[in-house]
Amino acid sequence: MTQDNPPERTRSLLILVIWGAGLGAAAQFAKISVIYDRMAAIYGAAGGAGIGLMVSVVGIVGLLFGTTAGLLAERIGYRRVFVGGMALGAVLSACEALLPPWPLMMAARALEGFSQLAVVVVAPVMIAQVAQPRHQGLGMSLWATFFGVSFALTAFAAPPLVAAFGPPGLFLAHAGWMAVFTFLLALMLPADPPGAQAPRLRLPELVRQHGAIYGSPYIAAPAAGFIFYTLMYVALLTLLPLLVPGAQRVWVAEAMPLTSIVASLSLGVWLLRFVPAIRVVQLGFGLSALAGLGFWAFWGQAAAVLACVVLLSAGLGLVQGASMAAIPQLNAAPGDRARAAGAIAQLGNLGTTTGTPLLAALIAGQGPRAVLFFVLPLSLAGIAIHQWMAARRARQLDANQWGASAPDL
Incomplete structure (x- = not known):
């Protein structure tokens, strides 16, 4: 199948901004993984398994709600979901910088799973929407690297940040990254078309759609x-x-x-x-x-x-x-x-x-x-x-x- 109504030109800068947003979404995993030992020392009562859950809970949200998110994004509007997910990630990372008690930290991490899911569901749709068909392979291949590149960059940036400011410094840097790309996406993404909402999703319809x-x-x-x-x-x-x-x-x-x-x-x-x-x-x-x-x-x-x-x-x-x-x-x-x-x-x-x-x-x-x-x-x-x-x-x-x-x- 081919794309309907392809754009007159590929919006390369916007694709790079979308990829940058993906780096921030992947860092929602990486920022805990690369300071695993420091987080275990802070939340010692939770033990190693608890810190492992702190890392993986973001992915568990995607496991449970991945296809549901795709359906809801169509109803709510791709731009709204993308920008909202990034903004939510910025706020949550700033809250995590306070190193709240374990239950509140885990609640923030679970909510981050919804932020991450909003980005990974909508970003491929937006890249395909703003790239000409002959450039879609490059755009989607670039997008596919976001996870590995983000882990590498986070592993590089985390040690000096944590050495100078502790884990809160890493979380605040991540919050700043998410906030900057929230602003750029709000500025550059095409508006959601008016009146293009999908039908309301009740449970029987949700099961049928899956x-x-x-x-x-x-x-x-x-x-x-x-x-x-x-x-x-x-x-x-x-x-x-x-x-x-x-x-x-x-x-x-x-x-x-x-x-x-x-x-x-x-x-x-x-x-x-x-x-x-x-x-x-x-x-x-x-x-x-x-x-x-x-x-x-x-x-x-x-x-x-x-x-x-x-x-x-x-x-x-x-x-x-x-x-x-x-x-x-x-x-x-x-x-x-x-x-x-x-x-x-x-x-x-x-x-x-x-x-x-x-x-x-x-x-x-x-x-x-x-x-x-x-x-x-x-x-x-x-x-x-x-x-x-x-x-x-x-x-x-x-x-x-x-x-x-x-x-x-």
């Missing part, structure tokens, strides 16, 4: 593959460095996110000029499957293992960017794009939440061979789910064409 989203081979397709990416990416980023010798550990930890970003913005963008996004996703899963086999065949050989790390990271980088690019390629209407982005948020958070404990359990039982048993089936499943979705789309297209040409009976 069924329609996950039953559609167009709307659900980007998320159906993306879950296998999220199952692997965070788990491997966390645990794979621990499996290699100490001398290689830092290199692997740094190379994985960097290679993914570079592959997505270079090879991925180039491929998207000639190849449908879904095929690029399948290619990425194919590369990650080969890397899994390489780990099994060459484990213990330093150079070969490092080459497999690069291959795996590049493959997952292709999956990352092309999955986002598939949203506007497969869905022409803004409402369908918001639903697709909501499904990605929901299934993506499911993968992120479950992937690391799954891989940890495999490693406990199988040792380094667990990487093969983890990567290979998930990569093949990602290829297969997209092949099945493509077959369903082809059948629907054939049925529609036959129906259009059939005589009235």
Whole structure:
């Protein structure tokens, strides 16, 4: 499907502003992760598991309400949801700088989950809306890097801020970032069209809409593959460095996110000029499957293992960017794009939440061979789910064409 009424020109500066807002949304996870020990010392009674929950509660909101957010954004208006979500994030981060008691801190973190969800659901819709079709691949691939880039920038900026001002300094800096981009988005985003609200969503209609989203081979397709990416990416980023010798550990930890970003913005963008996004996703899963086999065949050989790390990271980088690019390629209407982005948020958070404990359990039982048993089936499943979705789309297209040409009976 193609975009209806594409813009006369790509609004590149606005796309960069949207990406900057995404960096702030991802930092809602990163700002706790990078000072995990300091937060554990402050909220010692909660223990390590409690601080882990402080990190993950933002994603749990997305897991529970991802597709619902896509439906509500269509009703409320994309600009209102985006700007409101960013403003809410700024206020909450400023409140967290007060280091409130544990229950209030967790309440603020849960509300931050709604702020983060508003951004990740609406941003892909807005990028597709302000980019010409020939630039959508680049815009969506750039958007797909927001999580990894944000973690890297937060890890770089946090130590001096925390050393000088403690955790409140980091939270206030994040609040300032969110506030600046709230202002820029309010200034630059196109206005919501008047009277374009969707029907009111009562519970039976909400259930029906969820069924329609996950039953559609167009709307659900980007998320159906993306879950296998999220199952692997965070788990491997966390645990794979621990499996290699100490001398290689830092290199692997740094190379994985960097290679993914570079592959997505270079090879991925180039491929998207000639190849449908879904095929690029399948290619990425194919590369990650080969890397899994390489780990099994060459484990213990330093150079070969490092080459497999690069291959795996590049493959997952292709999956990352092309999955986002598939949203506007497969869905022409803004409402369908918001639903697709909501499904990605929901299934993506499911993968992120479950992937690391799954891989940890495999490693406990199988040792380094667990990487093969983890990567290979998930990569093949990602290829297969997209092949099945493509077959369903082809059948629907054939049925529609036959129906259009059939005589009235």
